[in-house]
Amino acid sequence: MSNISNTVMMPTIMAVAESRHYLVGAVDSSNNFIGLNQERDIAVLNSLVDAKEYLRNHNIFTATIEFQTAYDEMCGTDTVGPCRQIISL
Numbered sequence: 001m002s003n004i005s006n007t008v009m010m011p012t013i014m015a016v017a018e019s020r021h022y023l024v025g026a027v028d029s030s031n032n033f034i035g036l037n038q039e040r041d042i043a044v045l046n047s048l049v050d051a052k053e054y055l056r057n058h059n060i061f062t063a064t065i066e067f068q069t070a071y072d073e074m075c076g077t078d079t080v081g082p083c084r085q086i087i088s089l
Helices: 048-057 070-075
Strands: 008-018 024-026 043-045 062-068 083-089
Touching: 008 048, 024 048, 043 048, 048 062
Parallel strands: 008 062
Antiparallel strands: 008 024, 024 043, 062 083
16 A cells, blocks of 8 residues: 555545445545555445455555545536545544
8 A cells, every 4th residue: 555644545435325335445646546456446345334344454544434425426516525534443
């Protein structure tokens, strides 16, 4: 994993409203959402508990959780930024 303290990559859990899954990866310095493994595959998990455990299994103990609406995911929004919170695992 890249240097998190310089925010080159920030571990992130993405939660989309009315969705039954959580996306787990990292946001890089170019604001791209990428996976944590070597192939950069984004993990899809069934619960927030599973998402946190996945990060802990990768020796990550602080992450951003981002909540989005389905509209944000499909179209994006310029008027209101995403709802984000840094959490300890």
